[in-house]
Every structure is written in structure tokens, then in C-alpha cells.
Amino acid sequence: MITRRDFIVTTAATASSPLAVHAANERDVRLPLKAQPRVRTLFTKPTGDGRLLLFSDGSESPSKLIKPEALERAFGPGTELVLQQPDHWRMIEEGWFAEDDLYEPTEFEDPAFRIWHANYRPETEAHDLLYDLFRDQITGPFGARIPDVGLELGEHPSTPRYATAKLDGDWCLPHLRAEVAERTSWLVIDDGNAFGEAER
Incomplete structure (x- = not known):
């Protein structure tokens, strides 16, 4: 006892x-913050041939990231290997790191610069969001046409990666908007042409 x-x-x-x-x-x-899922918005701008190019509400250029040494100091070795760029952006927005801990990827040789182009560039991001959403109608790996909504998804032969989503014209927008709304609540097609407002 x-x-x-x-x-x-x-x-x-x-x-x-x-x-x-x-x-x-x-x-x-x-522990490092992970980016929370959020509703994404797609906008359009004319391509010059009567079609519309879709782009996401992401940044037009690579946003700042946290330096690897600052991540290691805060969370331990290898942390940068398990984080995605949106995770960096969330921690920066929350004020977890000082300006001296940040850098902006601008060099072509910087892997972070290529990762942004491949995944988060507004045009490429729009392609990927729609590709995932319409995966049940896609048979090939490099491009697809979804005729019901006048949508063309294409991978371009370039480095870094560049992919686009284009509509046959503005008359396709109501069909695409309705189809997207039926499939998900996490993606929204803007009601109007935001090209002028967004100055893209």
C-alpha cells in the first residue's frame, strides 16, 4: 500500500x-501550420481568338517562402521537405516568421520557383483544379476536351511546367458554372469577366 x-x-x-x-x-x-482547404475562385480573360483563359485567385508571381534554415531552427531538421508552399504562406500570414526569415523565389534554378510554376501559377492551378474535377471524363494524360461545357485542358511542352484551361467562348460560362456547382462547393467560377478588375 x-x-x-x-x-x-x-x-x-x-x-x-x-x-x-x-x-x-x-x-x-x-508544429508547423498546414494550409487549410479553402474555396478557390476561377476567373477568365480573353485570349484574342474569341476563347477565354481560366486562371485562379492565386498570386501572379511566386509568394515569399520561409528560408530552410529558419524552418529548421523552429521545427527541426528536414522540416522543409514535408511542407508545401501553401503551408509556408499560412505561417507567414499568421506572423510566425520575421521578414529576415523569408525570401522570394525568383531564380529559374531555384526548385521552389519551378514548383510554384508547376502547381500554383494561376493558369496552371486553374487547369489542375478543373482536371481533378472532371477526371471522370478525361482519358489522356496530357490534355482533354469536355465538349458539354466547351472546356479544353492542355499541357504545354515547356519547362517549367505550364498547363491551361480554356473555354470556347463566354457563352460556355453558364454551363461550366452550373457543372462545377453540381460537382463541388470548393470551386467557384466568377460571375463576370474579372480581367479588368484584376488587371491581369
């Missing part, structure tokens, strides 16, 4: 043990 004194002594000894100190420190460790 354990007495009150034995309990206090045992508890104090356990609390001061290296394992207990480590466990207490672990509770204070901050």
Missing part, C-alpha cells in the same frame, strides 16, 4: 526525471 508521503516522493522523483522533463518540453513544441 502506497502512503501519501511515498506518493509525493515518487511523484517528485518522476517529475524531475529526464523523461519527464523531455515530455514537459515536448508539450511546448510548436
Whole structure:
């Protein structure tokens, strides 16, 4: 039978043990923020041949990222390998890192610059969002036509990656808007041509 004194002594000894100190420190460790899913909006702009190019509400140029050494200092080695660029943007928006901890990828040789082009450039992002949404109607890996909505998805032979989603004309917008709304609530086609407002 354990007495009150034995309990206090045992508890104090356990609390001061290296394992207990480590466990207490672990509770204070901050984990990197992951980007939360959010509703994405697609806009259109004319291409010059009567068609419309779709683009997302993402940034027109690569947004700032957190330097690898700042991530390592905050979360430990290898953290940058498990984060995506939107994770960086969320932590920056939350004010977790100072300006000195950030950099803007601008060099073609920078892998982060290529990753942005391949995934987050507004035109490419619009392509990927629609490609995923209409995957049930796509048979080839490099392009597709969805005739019911006048949509053409295309991968262009370029480095870094560039992919586009185009509509046959503005008369296709109501059909695309209705079809997208029927399939998901996470993607919205803007009601009007936002080219002038967004100055793209």
C-alpha cells in the first residue's frame, strides 16, 4: 500500500526525471501550420481568338517562402521537405516568421520557383483544379476536351511546367458554372469577366 508521503516522493522523483522533463518540453513544441482547404475562385480573360483563359485567385508571381534554415531552427531538421508552399504562406500570414526569415523565389534554378510554376501559377492551378474535377471524363494524360461545357485542358511542352484551361467562348460560362456547382462547393467560377478588375 502506497502512503501519501511515498506518493509525493515518487511523484517528485518522476517529475524531475529526464523523461519527464523531455515530455514537459515536448508539450511546448510548436508544429508547423498546414494550409487549410479553402474555396478557390476561377476567373477568365480573353485570349484574342474569341476563347477565354481560366486562371485562379492565386498570386501572379511566386509568394515569399520561409528560408530552410529558419524552418529548421523552429521545427527541426528536414522540416522543409514535408511542407508545401501553401503551408509556408499560412505561417507567414499568421506572423510566425520575421521578414529576415523569408525570401522570394525568383531564380529559374531555384526548385521552389519551378514548383510554384508547376502547381500554383494561376493558369496552371486553374487547369489542375478543373482536371481533378472532371477526371471522370478525361482519358489522356496530357490534355482533354469536355465538349458539354466547351472546356479544353492542355499541357504545354515547356519547362517549367505550364498547363491551361480554356473555354470556347463566354457563352460556355453558364454551363461550366452550373457543372462545377453540381460537382463541388470548393470551386467557384466568377460571375463576370474579372480581367479588368484584376488587371491581369
